[in-house]
Amino acid sequence: xxxxxxxxxxxxxxxxxxxxxxxxxxxxxxxxxxxxxxxxxxxxxxxxxxxxxxxxxxxxxxxxxxxxxxxxxxxxxxxxxxxxxxxxxxxxxxxxxxxxxxxxxxxxxxxxxxxxxxxxxxxxxxxxxxxxxxxxxxxxxxxxxxxxxxxxxxxxxxxxxxxxxxxxxxxxxxxxxxxxxxxxxxxxxxxxxxxxxxxxxxxxxxxxxxxxxxxxxxxxxxxxxxxxxxxxxxxxxxxxxxxxxxxxxxxxxxxxxxxxxxxxxxxxxxxxxxxxxxxxxxxxxxxxxxxxxxxxxxxxxxxxxx
Numbered sequence: 001x002x003x004x005x006x007x008x009x010x011x012x013x014x015x016x017x018x019x020x021x022x023x024x025x026x027x028x029x030x031x032x033x034x035x036x037x038x039x040x041x042x043x044x045x046x047x048x049x050x051x052x053x054x055x056x057x058x059x060x061x062x063x064x065x066x067x068x069x070x071x072x073x074x075x076x077x078x079x080x081x082x083x084x085x086x087x088x089x090x091x092x093x094x095x096x097x098x099x100x101x102x103x104x105x106x107x108x109x110x111x112x113x114x115x116x117x118x119x120x121x122x123x124x125x126x127x128x129x130x131x132x133x134x135x136x137x138x139x140x141x142x143x144x145x146x147x148x149x150x151x152x153x154x155x156x157x158x159x160x161x162x163x164x165x166x167x168x169x170x171x172x173x174x175x176x177x178x179x180x181x182x183x184x185x186x187x188x189x190x191x192x193x194x195x196x197x198x199x200x201x202x203x204x205x206x207x208x209x210x211x212x213x214x215x216x217x218x219x220x221x222x223x224x225x226x227x228x229x230x231x232x233x234x235x236x237x238x239x240x241x242x243x244x245x246x247x248x249x250x251x252x253x254x255x256x257x258x259x260x261x262x263x264x265x266x267x268x269x270x271x272x273x274x275x276x277x278x279x280x281x282x283x284x285x286x287x288x289x290x291x292x293x294x295x296x297x298x299x300x301x302x303x304x305x306x
Contacts, residue, residue: 019073022084023182028091029066035243036063039106041095053177055097056147056168061177063093069180072306080182083225083304086199088182092303094236096168097177100146103235104138104286110242111135111284119246122254122279123187131282138286141266142231142273151273153230155265156218158211158272158291165265180306181233187241187249188256189299206299210260210272210291213300217262228262229301231286234275237301238284248277248284257299260289274298 019025033051036042042051045060052062069091073080095103114120115130122128145151152165166174184203190196195203201222204213217223229237241249250259261273271288278285 019077019080019084020070022081023073023089023091025070025073025091026066029069031244032091032093033063035240036093036095039110039239039243041098041103041106041239053095053098055172055177056099057097057172059097061095061097061172064178064180069306072180076306079225080304080306082199083182086201086222087184087186087203088304090183090185090240092179092181092183092233092236092240094179094181094230094233095177096179096230096232097172098232100151100231100235101143103232104136104142107235107238107284108136110239114242114246120242121247122251123247123249124255126254128248128277128279129282134283136284136286137278137281139288141269141271141288142286145266150268151231151264151266153264154227155214158214158265158270160267160270163265163267165267179230179233181303182306183233183237183301183303186301187245187247188254189250189259189301191257191299192296204300204302206257207294207296208300209294210262210289210300212294213260214262214291217302223302225304226302227305228264229259229303230263231261231273231275233263233303234259234261234273234286234301238275250276251279252276252297253279257297258295260291260298260300262300263303 045052048060050062120128146168149167155163155165190205192205192207195205217226250256252258258276264273272291
């Protein structure tokens with residue numbers, strides 16, 4: 001069944017070139033399609049007759065094809081090769097147009113399924129306890145926030161009145177129902193003074209404010225081309241980790257850190273999203289918190305849009 005679905009979105013691969021080789025693009029793409037089909041993100045769209053998602057606007061959005069992604073990589077070959085050499089070598093296909101509430105439900109379902117199969121662990125291979133009845137806590141403000149515009153994306157500041165972020169509808173209207181992301185495959189974010197230097201870039205470390213992280217991404221040369229994670233990106237990466245490795249991410253009570261998601265903002269609250277897994281509470285969680293807060297167990301994630 002999967003092979004038939006894959007053919008609907010794939011084109012014949014050409015001889016691999018540098019971006020493809022660094023990303024193992026054919027393998028990575030096929031893996032993404034398979035994973036998203038397995039967890040129920042991708043469905044066959046009846047009007048488009050292709051694999052894809054239905055957005056918050058009720059419209060159908062096919063998943064980008066292999067050839068489309070390959071072309072985007074080639075068009076920005078030099079700058080993207082720099083980021084790949086800095087550790088951004090994992091491909092994520094992020095269903096940005098999909099309702100955030102739906103994506104949350106997919107993660108809940110997969111957490112429960114993995115726990116029932118005895119396949120849910122920390123990154124150091126310790127079994128994870130899970131609240132089967134409520135596997136994920138989500139702050140009430142998230143409910144419908146991407147549909148009604150209360151949650152904005154890619155803010156320039158965390159100021160209620162001058163954030164310059166965009167609603168999900170605006171992103172879709174601009175032609176971005178899917179985000180093709182390159183990310184560090186880093187389920188445990190580094191503590192302060194423990195980030196590695198890869199390709200001349202120092203990994204983002206814990207114990208800075210979200211304001212500090214956003215400023216670093218905007219102004220420091222080492223972090224050019226990078227954006228903060230959105231909740232959709234975080235959920236997609238979490239799904240990738242549990243499906244590929246049976247592991248949770250951002251477990252601050254073990255080796256990881258809570259992750260600020262600086263690619264989004266709740267202007268009415270003056271708070272930004274963050275995600276984690278709480279071992280004591282036996283839940284994954286999406287919270288909101290103060291962008292001026294800095295703690296030793298808070299860090300952040302960034303991605304490179306293709």
